[in-house]
Amino acid sequence: MDPHLLLKTLRERHHFPQEEFQKFILLFQERFVPKNELLFQQDSVVKHLAFVLKGCLRQYHNTPEGTERTIFFAEEGWWCGEMDSFINRTPSTMSMQALEDCQLIYLNRENWEYATRTIPDYALYQIINRGHTVAKLKNMLSNMATETPDEKYRRILKESPHWINRIPQYHIASYLGVTPETLSRIRKRNRHL
């Protein structure tokens, strides 16, 4: 296993000593998830906290009306989990699906608790990182309500252009909150960009 990506991620917004990392990495297990498989499922308790070494996944919610809503995409260097479900052992409101064959490493609940209790820098990392996640989600919430569909698409072009080639268009449409037909027309309108 190549742990460098994990260490790099842990050090993004704070220091993380090498010695602590040695201890931390031992708590992980490796896992291969084939394309289309679900890493965890809505209405079930999430048992693992996974980190993406290779591949791409999406987190989504099935609405009562039978539609699907994609909340985010996780790529290399992302955590994918549902902490509320994982920590409190409550049913998740989200599912997570591999969009490609994925190489993950993950912690189970027991090892997560042990790591959080005994590695203060990991505890701090989680606080800082989650603060960042919350800020990003709030911005998304604001953008989703105020931007026009064209603006939303252009934001992706600007912030995550590689998604266009990596992720099926109908999933991007769901992420943007528009129908696939509309996204197709938006792309046509913005083809000059």
Place this chain on the structure above:
Amino acid sequence: MDPHLLLKTLRERHHFPQEEFQKFILLFQERFVPKNELLFQQDSVVKHLAFVLKGCLRQYHNTPEGTERTIFFAEEGWWCGEMDSFINRTPSTMSMQALEDCQLIYLNRENWEYATRTIPDYALYQIINRGHTVAKLKNMLSNMATETPDEKYRRILKESPHWINRIPQYHIASYLGVTPETLSRIRKRNRHL
């Protein structure tokens, strides 16, 4: 100062020993914020992490197009801050405004850091609580994109009916992502509820 609401909140999803709380509460300062005043402002670094003892506030974002988008309302027992800005000392993307005269207690950055470092149960509280916040924001994101305006309004009627009498309608409209005119018509349609 009546610290009971804070202790109750800290104990919502995890234990929090009385002794640790005694130490914790000393780090807070009291503050009165009059109606309409801003607790912190977009594009500035957030200097405090506040807890609402009495009153009601809203967090919102000013878009480049000049519109305003309300993200959430904070009432008694809520934290109001912008952790990403507060922790990393980066400009906030959100503003926070008092909708009523508010009684708050708050931590400055220094005391927050001290508390997080020396009170393990507070560190753990933050991890657990933030996980919950993330889950709620994800659900909101899903709801905002899939629910009809009528469904959104009925969700508020169900989950936070007291908002109807406490919060001006045009702020609720902004929170739901519709115009005030539309919310007025929704209310008319749903008057029988």
Place this chain on the structure above:
DNA sequence: GTAAAAAATTGATTTGAATCAAGAAAGTTC
């Protein structure tokens, strides 16, 4: 209590995305 300002309601019209309905293109499987 009155005047002024802010918020909410109601109506008429416009607009743009959803929906419905085929087809075309790309990807997968044997």
Place this chain on the structure above:
DNA sequence: GAACTTTCTTGATTCAAATCAATTTTTTAC
């Protein structure tokens, strides 16, 4: 590489919320 499936595109139509505009109601300030 042919057959099948999935994804994407394009067109016609519908519909619901935004917008524009005016009035009523409520709140605030003096």
